[in-house]
Amino acid sequence: MNHLKYIIYREFTSRVKKKSFLLVTILVPLFIGLLMIGTILVAINSTGKMTIAVKDETKLFEDKFRGLDQKNITFHYILDSKTIDDWKQNYTNDYNALIYIPIIDMENPKGITCFSDKPLDFHTETIITDALSDVVRNQVLMQKNYDVDLIQKLEEKIPIEMVINNEKQTGRNSLSGGFGYIAGFLIYMFLFIYGTMVMRGVSEEKTTRIIEVLATMVKPFYLMLGKIIGIGMVGLFQVGIWAVLIFGIQTLIGLLFAGQISDMQNVQSVGNYEQAQVSVQMINESIEALNSFSLIRIFLSFIFYFFFGYVFYAAQFAAIGSAVTDDTDVQSLTLPVTIPIILSIVLMSVVVEQPYSPVAFWASMIPFSSPVVMMARIPYDINWWEQILSMFILLISSIGMVYIASRVYRIGILTQGKKVQFKELWKWLWAKY
Amino acid sequence: MFLQVNNISKQFEDKQALADVSFSIEAGKIYGLLGPNGAGKTTLIRIITQIFYPDSGTVFFDGEPLLNKHLNQIGYMPEERGLYKKMKVGEHLQYFAQLRNFSKNEAKERIDFYIKKFEIESWLNKEIVDLSKGMQQKVQFIATILHRPKLLILDEPFSGLDPINSEVIKDAIFELNNNGTTVLFSTHRMENVEEICSDIILMNQGKKILEGKVSDIKQQFKNNLYRINFSKAIEVSIFPVDVEIQEKGLDFIVIKLSEHINITQLLKKLIDIGMPIVGVHEILPSIHQIFIQQVNKIEK
Numbered sequence: 001m002n003h004l005k006y007i008i009y010r011e012f013t014s015r016v017k018k019k020s021f022l023l024v025t026i027l028v029p030l031f032i033g034l035l036m037i038g039t040i041l042v043a044i045n046s047t048g049k050m051t052i053a054v055k056d057e058t059k060l061f062e063d064k065f066r067g068l069d070q071k072n073i074t075f076h077y078i079l080d081s082k083t084i085d086d087w088k089q090n091y092t093n094d095y096n097a098l099i100y101i102p103i104i105d106m107e108n109p110k111g112i113t114c115f116s117d118k119p120l121d122f123h124t125e126t127i128i129t130d131a132l133s134d135v136v137r138n139q140v141l142m143q144k145n146y147d148v149d150l151i152q153k154l155e156e157k158i159p160i161e162m163v164i165n166n167e168k169q170t171g172r173n174s175l176s177g178g179f180g181y182i183a184g185f186l187i188y189m190f191l192f193i194y195g196t197m198v199m200r201g202v203s204e205e206k207t208t209r210i211i212e213v214l215a216t217m218v219k220p221f222y223l224m225l226g227k228i229i230g231i232g233m234v235g236l237f238q239v240g241i242w243a244v245l246i247f248g249i250q251t252l253i254g255l256l257f258a259g260q261i262s263d264m265q266n267v268q269s270v271g272n273y274e275q276a277q278v279s280v281q282m283i284n285e286s287i288e289a290l291n292s293f294s295l296i297r298i299f300l301s302f303i304f305y306f307f308f309g310y311v312f313y314a315a316q317f318a319a320i321g322s323a324v325t326d327d328t329d330v331q332s333l334t335l336p337v338t339i340p341i342i343l344s345i346v347l348m349s350v351v352v353e354q355p356y357s358p359v360a361f362w363a364s365m366i367p368f369s370s371p372v373v374m375m376a377r378i379p380y381d382i383n384w385w386e387q388i389l390s391m392f393i394l395l396i397s398s399i400g401m402v403y404i405a406s407r408v409y410r411i412g413i414l415t416q417g418k419k420v421q422f423k424e425l426w427k428w429l430w431a432k433y
Numbered sequence: 434m435f436l437q438v439n440n441i442s443k444q445f446e447d448k449q450a451l452a453d454v455s456f457s458i459e460a461g462k463i464y465g466l467l468g469p470n471g472a473g474k475t476t477l478i479r480i481i482t483q484i485f486y487p488d489s490g491t492v493f494f495d496g497e498p499l500l501n502k503h504l505n506q507i508g509y510m511p512e513e514r515g516l517y518k519k520m521k522v523g524e525h526l527q528y529f530a531q532l533r534n535f536s537k538n539e540a541k542e543r544i545d546f547y548i549k550k551f552e553i554e555s556w557l558n559k560e561i562v563d564l565s566k567g568m569q570q571k572v573q574f575i576a577t578i579l580h581r582p583k584l585l586i587l588d589e590p591f592s593g594l595d596p597i598n599s600e601v602i603k604d605a606i607f608e609l610n611n612n613g614t615t616v617l618f619s620t621h622r623m624e625n626v627e628e629i630c631s632d633i634i635l636m637n638q639g640k641k642i643l644e645g646k647v648s649d650i651k652q653q654f655k656n657n658l659y660r661i662n663f664s665k666a667i668e669v670s671i672f673p674v675d676v677e678i679q680e681k682g683l684d685f686i687v688i689k690l691s692e693h694i695n696i697t698q699l700l701k702k703l704i705d706i707g708m709p710i711v712g713v714h715e716i717l718p719s720i721h722q723i724f725i726q727q728v729n730k731i732e733k
Contacts, residue, residue: 003531014517208516220484
């Protein structure tokens with residue numbers, strides 16, 4: 001048992017001291033940071049100033065376009081007597097585009113044209129078409145003697161206040177879904193990355209025959225357990241560094257590009273005051289929701305499900321690693337281990353939509369899928385008993401899986417030059433050696 | 434007896450790896466464990482090093498049934514280099530010392546002693562992958578004897594070594610043996626067996642087929658062969674009919690005596706007829722010959 005700490009220490013240090021580990025650990029957050037900066041810079045540069053002329057023969061769109069100016073887009077409503085043909089010849093001297101609205105039948109509005117020397121971006125085009133549709137719609141409603149203000153009011157979404165267990169809930173669903181999905185996806189990725197690392201480590205000890213020496217000093221069970229725990233700690237360490245670095249880089253970018261980000265948000269929000277107010281409200285609700293999530297619960301659950309989910313799968317990968325003699329065997333033997341992980345991510349996308357369904361419940365209890373699926377459910381504040389039961393099952397299953405894997409491992413690791421199939425693994429499981 | 438193996442049997446699926454194998458090893462001697470591939474040597478070693486458990490039979494170590502605690506008194510060096518390629522020599526030895534329950538200081542002391550003895554101080558910070566095969570074998574050997582085991586099991590320790598490094602390892606084995614370590618030496622290279630081992634255990638197809646002192650076994654399998662040297666050329670016709678000529682040179686002859694005549698009688702006859710004899714010596718079979726003969730006999 002005393003040996004376990006040395007094995008864990010070796011597995012941990014031999015990996016974190018590698019140059020490749022340092023590179024990946026530092027480069028991933030840097031890459032993400034650069035990606036963020038790149039996105040901001042592209043967004044800033046792509047939203048150059050535009051001035052658009054509006055030649056309106058109907059005179060009905062004046063108010064709309066005069067109030068439509070944005071930080072980067074200015075609309076110039078033309079009131080002169082020049083014809084559209086004259087304007088078409090010269091508009092490029094002062095404007096990027098020219099919108100021509102002829103006399104139209106409001107119930108069948110055809111003939112509105114936009115002239116420009118290059119295509120408008122999606123955002124600008126949406127602003128223009130929304131404005132045109134809005135005016136046409138109101139005009140039609142007025143012609144039919146409807147109360148436009150009333151209809152506009154009726155079209156607003158009716159807000160529902162969620163009260164769960166006498167506690168007011170705010171704006172959680174969309175944010176919970178997103179948060180759960182990210183957490184589940186991260187665990188899914190880590191199961192693969194670190195599980196494969198265990199498999200390769202075991203396989204390397206077998207092919208270099210070092211296992212033959214180690215097995216005379218330490219019981220194979222401790223060798224396997226030490227490797228699983230050691231690499232698991234590498235995973236936690238790496239994820240920890242990533243979390244800190246990504247948070248730090250994000251904060252730094254936030255501070256460095258505060259002005260630009262605020263400009264971008266202004267540009268992207270619709271120039272309508274009421275809608276802007278709605279956006280601000282949504283952001284506030286999201287922040288409030290984030291605080292009320294019980295971040296500690298999510299964080300600790302993530303550590304638990306990450307580690308024990310990893311142990312559960314890493315034990316299987318270790319057993320496979322001990323059985324393979326060359327790389328060609330790896331694919332066929334790892335398939336049954338990887339299928340449940342992939343299935344978990346498929347189930348997760350269903351569970352995020354319906355976190356309280358029976359499928360969600362059972363998928364978060366079965367240890368093959370619980371690390372991914374339960375992590376996606378936790379932000380929805382599921383019952384504590386469900387989470388505790390799921391954690392208990394995963395814990396017991398991980399210990400059980402380590403035991404089962406060690407039965408295969410102790411024989412597989414010393415078996416050389418034989419192509420192993422599942423039939424052999426099953427025999428090894430029960431064999432007395 | 435230092436190591437007593439009693440009626441050990443081991444079956445793997447359809448293959449009988451060991452069948453009722455018994456032998457004993459005296460303390461302080463060097464034993465050769467010989468046998469062709471598949472003879473059961475590795476399985477036997479794995480049972481002694483407690484990697485496998487026997488299906489039946491018992492092993493006694495220093496008078497006690499073999500237990501986990503005895504592992505710390507056994508050192509095993511397999512034929513293949515069991516080293517972490519990407520680890521530094523010093524880290525590697527430190528790790529093995531820790532697994533042998535040494536404290537950090539004890540480990541350092543032992544490592545310092547052996548790296549000086551084997552003159553590898555300058556390699557301490559090199560990765561194993563950068564070392565030659567001979568150097569790796571030295572590191573492997575140090576890792577095996579760091580804990581000064583009472584029983585040292587070596588599987589082809591000279592495989593791939595140049596003559597100089599072979600001598601270094603050989604001297605180290607003798608030194609350990611002189612200091613009381615019992616050595617069990619598994620090999621195919623018979624020249625090493627004759628040079629190093631006092632006793633042998635020959636195995637084939639999971640069974641022990643021969644056991645004993647090298648000199649006794651040679652006597653047991655001798656063929657009454659003699660080489661006689663003369664000071665001048667001789668004629669074959671002078672030899673009696675009880676003597677079979679095996680080889681003849683200008684001034685020597687190799688003969689095989691029948692059961693009706695011994696060497697003293699033959700020499701007397703030769704001297705009586707005035708043959709100028711300058712030397713006589715008995716030709717004993719080599720361990721290699723005995724090995725081949727015994728293995729072939731069983732396989733036939």
